Amino acid sequence: CTTSTEMYFFTDAVVDAVLAVGARAVVTPGIISAPGWDRLGTWEQMRDEVSARIDAHGLRSGPGERIEVGYGPHAAYTLPAAALASVAEHAAQRDALVHIHVAESAQEDAHVRAEFGSVPALLESSGLLAGRLLAAHAVQLSDDDVALLGRRGAGVAHCPGSNGKLAAGIARIPALRAAGARVGLGTDGPASGDDLDLWHQARLAGLLARLGTGDAAGLTAADLLLLATRDGAAALGRTDIGSLEAGSWADLVHVDLQDPAFVGPDDDAQLLSNLVWAGGARAVRDVWVAGEQVLDAGEPTRVDAASALADVRAVARRLRAAV
Amino acid sequence: CTTSTEMYFFTDAVVDAVLAVGARAVVTPGIISAPGWDRLGTWEQMRDEVSARIDAHGLRSGPGERIEVGYGPHAAYTLPAAALASVAEHAAQRDALVHIHVAESAQEDAHVRAEFGSVPALLESSGLLAGRLLAAHAVQLSDDDVALLGRRGAGVAHCPGSNGKLAAGIARIPALRAAGARVGLGTDGPASGDDLDLWHQARLAGLLARLGTGDAAGLTAADLLLLATRDGAAALGRTDIGSLEAGSWADLVHVDLQDPAFVGPDDDAQLLSNLVWAGGARAVRDVWVAGEQVLDAGEPTRVDAASALADVRAVARRLRAAV
Numbered sequence: 305c306t307t308s309t310e311m312y313f314f315t316d317a318v319v320d321a322v323l324a325v326g327a328r329a330v331v332t333p334g335i336i337s338a339p340g341w342d343r344l345g346t347w348e349q350m351r352d353e354v355s356a357r358i359d360a361h362g363l364r365s366g367p368g369e370r371i372e373v374g375y376g377p378h379a380a381y382t383l384p385a386a387a388l389a390s391v392a393e394h395a396a397q398r399d400a401l402v403h404i405h406v407a408e409s410a411q412e413d414a415h416v417r418a419e420f421g422s423v424p425a426l427l428e429s430s431g432l433l434a435g436r437l438l439a440a441h442a443v444q445l446s447d448d449d450v451a452l453l454g455r456r457g458a459g460v461a462h463c464p465g466s467n468g469k470l471a472a473g474i475a476r477i478p479a480l481r482a483a484g485a486r487v488g489l490g491t492d493g494p495a496s497g498d499d500l501d502l503w504h505q506a507r508l509a510g511l512l513a514r515l516g517t518g519d520a521a522g523l524t525a526a527d528l529l530l531l532a533t534r535d536g537a538a539a540l541g542r543t544d545i546g547s548l549e550a551g552s553w554a555d556l557v558h559v560d561l562q563d564p565a566f567v568g569p570d571d572d573a574q575l576l577s578n579l580v581w582a583g584g585a586r587a588v589r590d591v592w593v594a595g596e597q598v599l600d601a602g603e604p605t606r607v608d609a610a611s612a613l614a615d616v617r618a619v620a621r622r623l624r625a626a627v
Numbered sequence: 628c629t630t631s632t633e634m635y636f637f638t639d640a641v642v643d644a645v646l647a648v649g650a651r652a653v654v655t656p657g658i659i660s661a662p663g664w665d666r667l668g669t670w671e672q673m674r675d676e677v678s679a680r681i682d683a684h685g686l687r688s689g690p691g692e693r694i695e696v697g698y699g700p701h702a703a704y705t706l707p708a709a710a711l712a713s714v715a716e717h718a719a720q721r722d723a724l725v726h727i728h729v730a731e732s733a734q735e736d737a738h739v740r741a742e743f744g745s746v747p748a749l750l751e752s753s754g755l756l757a758g759r760l761l762a763a764h765a766v767q768l769s770d771d772d773v774a775l776l777g778r779r780g781a782g783v784a785h786c787p788g789s790n791g792k793l794a795a796g797i798a799r800i801p802a803l804r805a806a807g808a809r810v811g812l813g814t815d816g817p818a819s820g821d822d823l824d825l826w827h828q829a830r831l832a833g834l835l836a837r838l839g840t841g842d843a844a845g846l847t848a849a850d851l852l853l854l855a856t857r858d859g860a861a862a863l864g865r866t867d868i869g870s871l872e873a874g875s876w877a878d879l880v881h882v883d884l885q886d887p888a889f890v891g892p893d894d895d896a897q898l899l900s901n902l903v904w905a906g907g908a909r910a911v912r913d914v915w916v917a918g919e920q921v922l923d924a925g926e927p928t929r930v931d932a933a934s935a936l937a938d939v940r941a942v943a944r945r946l947r948a949a950v
Contacts, residue, residue: 468834499905511791582822
């Protein structure tokens with residue numbers, strides 16, 4: 305949970321920010337062809353910019369390989385099918401991740417289902433399921449769609465908070481996991497994710513899985529912790545992060561067990577349950593990325609938290625004034 | 628959100644704990660008649676103990692009237708109908724709150740619906756809807772049930788986290804509010820509520836209302852804040868707490884606006900949105916109850932947090948050893 309995946313524009317600014325705080329990210333610049341977005345260029349230009357970036361710097365770069373670059377074709381309803389196939393080819397040639405919104409809303413699903421069978425079926429015919437794929441949301445799935453994503457071992461970014469806030473629905477996470485899909489957790493952006501706190505997403509994933517299936521013994525605390533760590537790395541097709549073992553990057557989070565969330569730190573099951581169901585960002589004390597300490601006793605080591613907050617507030621004030 | 632309602636046993640211990648930390652509570656000792664519970668006495672004895680407690684000390688007592696006593700008949704499926712009617716009489720004579728689980732699980736609902744029409748219908752025929760009633764959960768409700776609770780202005784304790792963790796379902800909160808019910812937020816107990824954090828419940832209430840209705844413009848941040856404050860007090864039938872005005876108790880929570888959750892503290896709408904969707908217990912700096920400061924810069928003023936945590940851990944260790 306020290307790595308995020310960012311589908312956005314202004315790629316250099318995102319990379320600079322990730323490196324400035326010392327985080328780790330897979331940056332998947334947006335590729336889109338929809339009304340209002342043409343001022344950013346054509347989808348071919350956006351695709352070529354990603355390819356050029358990878359060809360110039362390599363798939364991974366920066367200190368501790370903190371930055372990986374992938375492709376961010378926005379969605380099946382904002383790109384022609386030919387664009388998906390072309391991005392699949394560019395990505396396959398570079399073994400790069402493709403990050404795409406998949407069947408998030410009922411409207412998107414109905415639209416694509418009528419023309420192409422379903423979003424997963426379109427991803428399959430475009431060649432995207434043969435490569436490294438991260439399907440964001442994946443809410444509106446038939447049994448066949450679940451089976452297809454599972455058979456292909458697709459990565460899924462489950463964003464339960466965003467799915468709730470936008471009333472998109474409850475993703476079929478237990479079914480996806482059982483079918484073989486690799487599910488990690490996402491916060492989505494601040495417009496529908498607010499605090500970008502992965503802890504809340506883990507807890508919500510547990511609650512929504514239970515409400516979605518009616519099974520109160522659904523995802524366990526251990527399952528939910530794995531969604532936030534090892535399975536999240538697997539969803540990105542990465543084996544060098546997400547677990548603590550020789551050869552992996554030393555990406556570590558130190559949780560303060562003196563937090564009142566923890567009533568039984570000497571009992572493994574109790575600790576795990578407290579960590580997932582009662583822990584939170586409040587209890588995170590230290591963080592290391594690639595062996596370098598980037599959070600020390602709750603304070604970032606690389607940036608001044610107070611001045612970063614002041615900067616964010618100044619930008620927010622400017623944006624509100626401009627509306 | 629400085630007042631809790633506690634349906635439990637060991638009433639003296641609960642009252643002592645509330646007074647020790649300086650909180651405010653409505654204590655509604657459990658009244659139950661179900662297999663395994665008879666070692667605590669009959670429901671008539673439990674009812675009479677509550678009545679005697681109120682008759683001896685008054686409905687409200689303690690410094691700043693911190694303690695109110697009410698009745699906690701457990702549920703329609705754990706008590707005979709005669710017990711509900713009798714509790715309604717005892718409570719009405721004393722203008723006391725009655726706190727009862729209502730239609731939490733599908734099994735409970737099916738069982739009571741077959742025999743009495745529905746849980747709300749049984750509450751009505753028992754006389755409970757004529758008095759101060761706090762219906763906990765209220766998940767399994769027909770349109771008629773919603774209309775009845777609304778018409779009677781019943782209080783509802785919405786516990787979205789517990790309803791999710793136990794896979795009980797999504798309560799129809801927007802419909803209940805529209806019908807006239809007075810809805811506040813609850814955490815339920817630690818077995819299904821874990822961190823007892825009302826902030827999480829407020830946020831979850833918003834997410835589940837949206838998933839339950841499919842309306843992404845459902846409960847607003849302002850609605851959710853009211854559920855945690857003024858509407859929560861209304862659900863208890865209280866007008867002396869829950870809002871800041873002359874004649875009300877000075878129960879205040881001071882939130883630290885230097886927390887990074889707040890990007891626009893000088894903009895009311897932004898502040899409210901950040902408070903509900905990104906704030907949390909982490910940002911609570913000070914708390915006053917009845918004008919007395921009980922939390923000061925994050926530290927309780929009345930008890931030592933470290934030794935309280937050590938005590939809780941010792942009890943937890945003893946309980947685990949006994950299992």
